[in-house]
Amino acid sequence: MSxxxxxxxRAALLGLLLAGAAxxxxxxxxxxxxxxxxxxxxxxxxxxxATFKATRLINGHxxxxxxxxxxxxxxxxxxxxxxxxxxxxxxxxxxxxxxGFEYALTDRFEVGVGRSSLNKTYDGFxxxxxxxxxxxxxxxxVSVTLFGSAAIMTQRMTNGxxxxxxxxxxxxYQALIARKFNTDLSLQLMxxxxxxxxxINEGERNDVFALGAGGRYKLTKRFSLNAEYYYLxxxxxxxxxxxxxxxxxxxxxxxxxxxxxxxxSTGMIEQQFITQTSGNFFDxxxxxxxxxxxxxxxxxxxxxx
Numbered sequence: 001m002s003x004x005x006x007x008x009x010r011a012a013l014l015g016l017l018l019a020g021a022a023x024x025x026x027x028x029x030x031x032x033x034x035x036x037x038x039x040x041x042x043x044x045x046x047x048x049x050a051t052f053k054a055t056r057l058i059n060g061h062x063x064x065x066x067x068x069x070x071x072x073x074x075x076x077x078x079x080x081x082x083x084x085x086x087x088x089x090x091x092x093x094x095x096x097x098x099x100g101f102e103y104a105l106t107d108r109f110e111v112g113v114g115r116s117s118l119n120k121t122y123d124g125f126x127x128x129x130x131x132x133x134x135x136x137x138x139x140x141x142v143s144v145t146l147f148g149s150a151a152i153m154t155q156r157m158t159n160g161x162x163x164x165x166x167x168x169x170x171x172x173y174q175a176l177i178a179r180k181f182n183t184d185l186s187l188q189l190m191x192x193x194x195x196x197x198x199x200i201n202e203g204e205r206n207d208v209f210a211l212g213a214g215g216r217y218k219l220t221k222r223f224s225l226n227a228e229y230y231y232l233x234x235x236x237x238x239x240x241x242x243x244x245x246x247x248x249x250x251x252x253x254x255x256x257x258x259x260x261x262x263x264x265s266t267g268m269i270e271q272q273f274i275t276q277t278s279g280n281f282f283d284x285x286x287x288x289x290x291x292x293x294x295x296x297x298x299x300x301x302x303x304x305x
Contacts, residue, residue: 048133051143051180052188054257054293055102055110055127057214058228058246059265059273060190063145063178065110065129069299072102074114075292076268083284091287098268103298108132116268123269125149125172133180147174151271167198172270174212187215192230194275201236208275209233222252226261230274237275244273245281259291 052062055072066072080094088094100114108129115122131144153168171194178188190212199206214228228246232238248261264281265273279285 043136045134045136045138048135048143048180051133051178051186052216053224053250053252054259054291056259056291056293057188057216058226058248058259058261058291059244059263059268060212060214060228060230060270061125061127061145061147061174061176062188063129063143063176065108065127065145066102066104066295068104068107069297070104071296071298072100072112073294073296074098074100074102076100076289077291078263078266078268078287078289080266081264081279081285081287083286096266096268114269116272118267118272119153120155121151121153121269121272123149123151123271133178142177142179145176145178147176148172149270151269163198170194170196170271172274174270184218185215187213189213190230192270192274194271196271196275201240204236204240208235208237210274212274216250224250226250226259232274241275242277242280244277255295257291257293259293261289261291262286263289 050064052064055062055064055066056074056076076098078096080088080091082090084091084094096116096118098114098116098118100112102110102112104110110127111125112127113122113124125147126149127145127147129143129145131140131142133143134140149172151170151172152165153163153170157163173193173195175191176188177190178186180186192210192212194208194210196206196208210230210232212228212230214226216224216226218224226246226248228244230244232241232243242264244263244265246261246263246265248259248263251258251260263273264279264285264287265277266287267273267276279287
């Protein structure tokens with residue numbers, strides 16, 4: 001009997017010790033959890049920059065803006081299709097050119113103008129980075145840049161159609177949504193609306209909707225692979241024109257960014273390459289082209305405290 005009582009006392013004592021140790025163990029676990037979480041909560045909020053190397057992906061814009069006080073001089077060139085044959089020297093006898101100037105009023109707001117040889121078109125645009133991707137406490141997963149442009153065709157027309165100044169104008173509206181996943185990979189979506197004041201063909205609509213997608217993969221510090229695709233939503237334009245496809249590379253050389261690519265689009269502004277691409281990339285309608293951009297510091301950035 002005495003042995004039984006002794007065993008019960010020992011069991012009760014062990015139970016008390018375990019009961020006392022449980023809160024201590026929970027407290028230690030909570031403390032370890034706080035130590036693991038606190039660094040993330042206290043991590044400084046940092047803006048993710050250099051999602052792309054240039055303000056252009058290939059044909060279209062990226063979320064990137066040059067930075068306050070920076071002017072960009074951009075030369076864009078597209079040759080004719082390779083399948084045009086030897087008589088056209090495989091497209092080298094045919095070429096379109098665009099010269100453009102862009103200027104960043106702030107780190108987020110950019111304006112630009114340009115002139116294309118295709119239909120002798122003048123264009124201007126506004127670009128504003130509304131949301132910036134960040135890391136750290138309360139991270140923002142993507143950058144969003146809003147883009148709007150107007151283009152005026154000035155080529156003389158002899159087909160008897162009334163081409164007054166207002167009817168020669170087209171407008172583009174885009175939301176550029178991008179994420180830099182790591183130092184190498186960046187992807188972007190580009191929902192787009194193009195409005196033409198004048199359409200010629202019966203059944204053709206003034207508004208064209210498209211969804212663009214693209215990205216870059218950096219192979220070295222100064223070299224990356226780029227891709228871009230614009231899908232026309234079902235409409236008259238989608239039935240009679242082709243989706244714009246482009247593949248290329250970026251080469252950074254000091255203050256220059258040299259972009260070489262192949263595409264089925266000869267136009268270099270949204271009104272042209274989204275709504276007027278007629279050749280099928282996969283049937284050999286492939287045009288070689290390049291963009292060369294040079295940045296100039298016009299005004300030193302304003303110091304922010």
